[in-house]
Structure formats: structure tokens, C-alpha cells
Amino acid sequence: VRAVREGQRQSMLGVAEAAANGRHLLAHAPTGLGKTVSTLAPLVQYALAHEKRVFFLTSKQSQHKIAVDTLKAIRQKANVPFVVSDVIGKQDMCPRKEARDLYPKRFSEFCRREQVSKQCEYWENANTPAIKLLKIRPHHVEELVVVATEQTTCPHQAALDLAAQAHVVVCDYNYFFSDMRANMQER
Numbered sequence: 291v292r293a294v295r296e297g298q299r300q301s302m303l304g305v306a307e308a309a310a311n312g313r314h315l316l317a318h319a320p321t322g323l324g325k326t327v328s329t330l331a332p333l334v335q336y337a338l339a340h341e342k343r344v345f346f347l348t349s350k351q352s353q354h355k356i357a358v359d360t361l362k363a364i365r366q367k368a369n370v371p372f373v374v375s376d377v378i379g380k381q382d383m384c385p386r387k388e389a390r391d392l393y394p395k396r397f398s399e400f401c402r403r404e405q406v407s408k409q410c411e412y413w414e415n416a417n418t419p420a421i422k423l424l425k426i427r428p429h430h431v432e433e434l435v436v437v438a439t440e441q442t443t444c445p446h447q448a449a450l451d452l453a454a455q456a457h458v459v460v461c462d463y464n465y466f467f468s469d470m471r472a473n474m475q476e477r
Contacts, residue, residue, distance in 0.1 A: 301328035320385050322359045326360045329362040330458070334364060337457050338372060344458045347466050351378055354431060361428045374428035375453035375463040380446040382455040383431065385412060385439040408445070417451055 294302070299325075301317060308315035309332060319325050333344045348366045354376050361374050381389050381397045391398055404410035420441040424434060431449070438445035453459045 295324065297414060298324045298328045301325065301339065302332050305329050306332035309333060327364065330357070330360055331364050332457060334361070335368075338370065340462070343456065345466055346458060346460045347463050348460070349463060351382075351462070352429075354378070354460050357428045358428050361458055361460075365428060373425050373452065373458040374458045374460065375424075375449050375456040375469055376429065376434055377429040377446075377449040377453055377459065377465060379462075380430050383435050383445040383449065385435065385445060386410070411442055412439070412444040413447070415441070415443045417448040418447045419443075421452050421455070424448065425455070428458075431463055 297319065301319065304315055304317065305328065307313075317325070319328075324431075329345065330344070339342045342445065348354055348357065356461065361372075365372060365374075380401065381392075381394060384401070388400055389397055401410070405413045408414055417438065419438050420438045420443045422435050423441070429437065434449055434452075435445040438448040441448075453461075459465075
């Protein structure tokens, strides 16, 4: 466990103040400062104290791992349980072979058809057992897919349902600007 550096301390104070006052914070900091932990630690603390939800938005899936690793470390160090959902696109989370073989538009049609015709065993099974397991600790999206698949439930739907209960949602920008945000706004 590393000590908090001065630049991180200043950043954390700025984030905490912005959250407490309902303000925006625009910060510029060099690589290696610890922007992810300096942002997430005070926001998670604020969210837990005020029954809010943190959305950590990324432009790349590779950035999800950094965020989830940071959340795992925060949770372990603070010894405070909080729920994290890591969400990417449905096709990328689908355990079916067809997901890898179809173009995105075709996959969307395939998935919808399989749901309507009740031909997708993952979609047909309740995801409550998977969600229970996923709430135990933060999972990277790859781990979430494994847990949901082992429970024979749709990983994407499990991630969305978990997100509705989560304190922190790690997702790509496009999810924030979709109906996901509207469905979870009031927390």
C-alpha cells in the first residue's frame, strides 16, 4: 500500500470539494500522478455517504481494467463493501459462438431473434445467482462474463442489472448517453 503523494492529496481534496458542492472539476495532471485513484477514492466515499452512484466513463475497454483494479484496491484498503459493475457492449460479452462470427448489426438481429423465440439459454435463465456472486467483490468484465456464463445467464444483462444496484459503474461513454443513465439516474 502506497502513501498518498502531495499531488494526489491536492487532487483528492479538489474532487471531494467538487462532489460536496455539486460542482464540476476539470483537472489536468501528468501521467503517473494517480488520477484514477485520486478521483475514485473521494467519489466512492461521497457516493456511499449520500446514496449516489459513480459512473466512471472510458473511451477504451483497456481503461476499464485500470479502473476496476483501482476500485479493488480502494475496497480492500478501506475495508468497505461497495458494488461495482463493469459493462461493455453486448456482443463483446456474449458467450455464444455466434457473437464472434457475426457483424455487429447481424449480431443485434440474431440476439433479438433468439430472445423473442426463447432460443437463448443464457437469456432465459434468471441472473439472480450470478448477481449475488458478482456483488461479493469487484470483477473485471472478463471475470463477470465467466461468472455469468457459469451460472448460464446472459453476462450483458447481468452486468446491466448489477449496474442498477451498483455504487460504481465502469462503462464506455456511449452507455452514459444511452437509456442506461436514465434508468439509474435517481440514486
